[in-house]
Structure formats: C-alpha cells, structure tokens
Amino acid sequence: MDDQALLRYSRQILLPQVSIEGQERLAAAHVLIIGLGGLGSPVAMYLAAAGVGQLTLVDFDTVDLSNLQRQIIHTSDRIGQPKVHSARQTLEGINPTVRIHCIDQALEGAALEDAVREADLVMDCTDNFATRFTVNRASVATGTPLVSAAVIRMEGQITVFEPGNPDSPCYQCLYGEGEETGETCSETGVLASLPGVMGTLQATEALKWLVGLPTLRGRLLLLDAMGMEWRSIRVPKDPGCPICGSKVQDPLLPSGEKGRG
Template sequence: MNDQQLLRYSRQILLPQIDLAGQRKLLNARVLVIGVGGLGSPVALYLAGAGVGQLTLVDPDQVELSNLQRQILHDSEAIGLPKVESARRRLQGLNPEVEVRVVADRLEGEDLEAAVAQADVVVDGSDNFATRFAVNIACVQRGRPLVSGAAIRMEGQVAVFDSRRPDGACYHCLFREGEESEETCSQTGVIAPLLGMIGSVQAMETLKLLLGIGQSLQDRLLLLDALEMRWREIRIRRDPQCPICNDF
C-alpha cells in the first residue's frame, strides 16, 4: 500500500483484527451488491469507504423523487438517471480507488450465476422475493456467502446464509416460495433510518466475511422493531427437505 492508502484506511488498520494484512484482503476483494436503493445505498457507501477493491452494482431502475427520502446514494440532480450510474458517480467521489462495475438491468439465469461466481460475497438489498429466491439459488450453486436484508414500515431483518458450510441453511430454508407476503414499501411505507440500520449491519457482516473475523450472522436472523427499538434473534436451521441447498 502507498502512503495515501495508509492514511485513508488508517483508522481501521489500527484495529488488531484488521491490520495491514486485513486491509490488503479488502483491497483485493470483490462484492456483488443486488439493488442500490434503501439497503444497497449504505452497504455500497460503507464498503467503498472501507476500501473493498471491486464493487459490482446491479439495479434496473432509475432515480425517482420518492427514492430520495431514504436512498442516500442518490441526490436531486440524479433524478432520471439509472440508479447504478448515480451510485457509481457518488462512490467514485468517495473513493476513486474502488473499481465500480454497474449492471443497469436485472440479472437472471446464467448471467446472474456468472456474476455471483466472480464475487467473494453477495449482498442482497433487493425489494422483491423473486429476486431474493433467484440470488439465493445462484449463491448455493456457486458456493458464495449471501448477506440478506429487508425492511418495511418500521421493521427490518438481516441474516447471513453461507452454503460453504455443509450444515448451513439457505434463504429458501427460511422463506418458502408461495408463502411470502406481497407487501412493498410503496404500498405500506418505510421509515428512512431503518434502511440505514439494516444496511449498516449488512455492510459489517460483509466486511467480517471478507476478513474472516468474528462471528457472522450465519444461521441467525436478526429482527428489528425500530418503533420499540428492540432486536430479536431467531436461529435458522437447515431444512432437510429444502429443494435448493440439499441438491448441492
């Protein structure tokens, strides 16, 4: 690392769990972020600030005025732009050393599987179950850890699914297709700081996975009631009948 990098990342290099060796790991790491909205915004900002070497951002939508209440990557001047382009501009302004790749479309099938295969960690900040199920399948197939988050109204949740562990559960072990709620933030609303809280936990879990430190949220679901400011934890067990992770 050069002098500028040592200065930029000095506060986390001071941490004994990271040090120079850990910072080098981050500089060489690759993370795939699905969705650069309310959750993907804090995730991408913190990962870029921490010096993750390559971020691939996937989102098919454009910036709208109603996004700005909570999607902190974007600003009023970005209205009408693809979200990934707005995100790239902001992240490169924050840390020009980070390589930001963008996909202004939905990734499906082989394209999604290929993108997952190129990442060290996948972060799901999408807002629909179809995408979440598809991303989970690709992560299981390619053996990549998945950091999953969701938020609606004043409630949020976050978990880590790591199929590299033989006993690890996958997203489908927790949520079955056909049983999910169809409610969205555009229908029921969401409080802005909630997205920052859940997204920040996702970013922290991603960094821990990349560094190989601490205890991850593997097989644990954190539930946040922001109105009462209470966290609950639920253990997740691998479903022996799961049609996704039991095939691999």
C-alpha cells in the same frame, strides 16, 4: 499498500481483528451489490469507504423523487438517471481507488449466476421475494456467500448465508416458496432511516466475512424500530430444502465452495 492507503484506512487497520492483512483482503475482494435503493445505498457507500477493491452494482431502475427519502446514495439533480450510474458518481467521490462496474439491467438465469460466481460475496439489497429467491439459488449453485437484509414499515431483518458451510441454511430454508407476503415499501411505506440501519449492518457483516471474522450465519437478527427492540433467532438448515438440502448441494461443493482468501 502505499502511504495514502495506510492513512485512508488507518483507523480500520488499528483494529487487531483487521490489521494490514485484513485491509489487504478487502482491497483484493470483489463484492456484487444487487439493488441500489434504501439498503444498497449504505452498503455500497460503506464498502467503498472501507476499501473493498471491486464493486459490481446491479439495478435496472432510474432515480425517482420518491426514492430520495431513504436512498441516500442518490441526489435530486440525478432524478431520471440509472441508479447504478448515480451510485457510481457518489462512490467515486468517496473513494476513487475502488474499481466499479455497473450493470443497469435485471440479471436473470445464466447471466445472474455468472455474476454471482465472479464475486467473492453477494449483497441482496432488493425489495421483493421473487428476486431474493432467485439470488439465493445462484448463491447456492455457485457456493458464493450471501448477506441478505429486508425492511418494511418500521421493521428490519438481516442474516448471512454461507453455502460453502455444510451447517448453513439458505434463504429457502428461512422462507418456503409459499410463505412470501408480496409486500413492498412502495405499498406499505418505510421509515426513512430504517434502510440505513439495516444496510449499515449488511456492510458490517460483509466486512467481517471478508476479513475472516464470525458472522450472523445461522441467526436471523430482527429489529422492531417502534419499540427499539432487537431479537435474534436461530435459523437451522433444512435437510429437505429443495435448493440447499444434502441431495442437491453435495455435488456442487467441490467446484462451488468459496473460502475467505
């Protein structure tokens, strides 16, 4: 680590929970961010600022005027640009030492699984249940940890799934296939700052995992921003889960489990 890096990350290195060793772990890490909207904006910005060495950005959409109320990584002069390229411009301005790879299309099937497998950690910053279930399946299949958050109206939630840990639930354990509401922010609205709150917490959980600190695994953190009340609930692993249950997970662990470096 050169003098410029020591200065850039000095306030973080001062933390005994991080230190130079933790900062070097961040520099060696590769994080996949799926969705560069309200959640993905603060996630990408803080991970870049913190010194995560490689970020892969995935989003098929373009910047729209209606995005700018909450998607702070984009600007008015980039309306019409692919979100991943708009995001890259912002991130390069924050930290030009971070390696950024852009995928400006939706990932599905083998392509999604390959992208998840190549990363150390996945950030689900999407806004619909179908994609979250798909990303979860790829996470479990490859043994790649997943930080998942969601926001709607004035409510938010966040948790961490670690498929390499035998006690960790997955997204399917939390929400069965028949429980999705199908609601999105474009239909019900969302307070401008709320994705920033939950996205910042996502980035915090990601940084903690990457340096080897405890995370929200097994707990779902819920925010009611109207009453400014937080609630934490336990999320047990479902042994009968069709995605991560023991009958389907055990054969994957020897080749799929990922550690923290």
